[in-house]
Amino acid sequence: MNTWKIITISVLAITAAALLFATVSAQMMGGWGGYNGYGGMMGGYGGGGMMGGNGYGYGYPAQTNPQTTNQYYQPVYPFQFGGAGCHGGYGTAPYGASAPYTYTGTQLNITTAKTIAQNYIASTGNPDLAVNEIEEYQANYYVQVKEVSTGNGAFELLINKYTGSIYPEMGPNMMWNTKYGMMRSGILGGIYGAPTADMPVSADQAKVNAQQFLDANYPATTVGEVFAFYGYYHVMVEQNGKGYGMLSVNGYSGQAWYHTWHGAFIQELEIS
Numbered sequence: 001m002n003t004w005k006i007i008t009i010s011v012l013a014i015t016a017a018a019l020l021f022a023t024v025s026a027q028m029m030g031g032w033g034g035y036n037g038y039g040g041m042m043g044g045y046g047g048g049g050m051m052g053g054n055g056y057g058y059g060y061p062a063q064t065n066p067q068t069t070n071q072y073y074q075p076v077y078p079f080q081f082g083g084a085g086c087h088g089g090y091g092t093a094p095y096g097a098s099a100p101y102t103y104t105g106t107q108l109n110i111t112t113a114k115t116i117a118q119n120y121i122a123s124t125g126n127p128d129l130a131v132n133e134i135e136e137y138q139a140n141y142y143v144q145v146k147e148v149s150t151g152n153g154a155f156e157l158l159i160n161k162y163t164g165s166i167y168p169e170m171g172p173n174m175m176w177n178t179k180y181g182m183m184r185s186g187i188l189g190g191i192y193g194a195p196t197a198d199m200p201v202s203a204d205q206a207k208v209n210a211q212q213f214l215d216a217n218y219p220a221t222t223v224g225e226v227f228a229f230y231g232y233y234h235v236m237v238e239q240n241g242k243g244y245g246m247l248s249v250n251g252y253s254g255q256a257w258y259h260t261w262h263g264a265f266i267q268e269l270e271i272s
Helices: 003-028 110-123 203-217
Strands: 129-137 141-147 153-159 166-168 222-228 232-239 242-250 256-258 265-270
Touching (some): 110 153, 129 242, 203 232, 203 242, 203 256, 242 265
Antiparallel strands (some): 129 265, 222 232
16 A cells, blocks of 8 residues: 555544544533633533533532432423523523423422521531522522631522422532532632632622623613622622522623523522
8 A cells, every 4th residue: 555545544544533532522511612712511502411411419418308208309401501691702692581390289488498408508517608598489499508707609509499309509500610619620620720709800890791791681680789609709680679580700701691590589588
């Protein structure tokens, strides 16, 4: 066989192997790519691969003492890991504020949700963690956990309103949290250095970015309370002075991610 033919075949083989590796890697990193060079795990449209399905449990204890015999984890839809607002600029158009699923039956009240959340935090064995507030939405109860010593946000949880199942919130809580989420270790660990709530994007700038996103996607809504977590800001969204929903702003890129999975806001219970 001529030398040029051998070289040609070798080049084609190497190219094919590289393309295959790139394709598999893209799927593992979350589907259709991402932003700022970090790939689909950082948002994008990624719902498949590593971040698709029910990939919970990053740094959180296993749930104990189920509230009901038909305990299950609330299903997660692929777009929730991509999330509106993670792909370029201040965010792409949201999928909508209404929940993509409904349940029937007797709901747990917010006081019971508080008890479930506090029992869960107690089970971590970390005395520096405390439930800061509970918010009731159409689709779930949202739990905000803070660090007692610093006052910073630690992580966020959701509670199924019918089964009492509690688990880490999807989205920024998993993807942007540099201390308690996926950014704390593994393949993405160390990108931003030591975890800190003192981020390049200030709280004031986060408000500006959040309002620009709301003006473009949720007219007549305004920025409310802003609370710093490690790697991002939690931003309450209001309409006519009342709760409406929430979004997060990345503390390093300034990008907004609207929490579409909650549905309509109902009420809030501050704990501390």
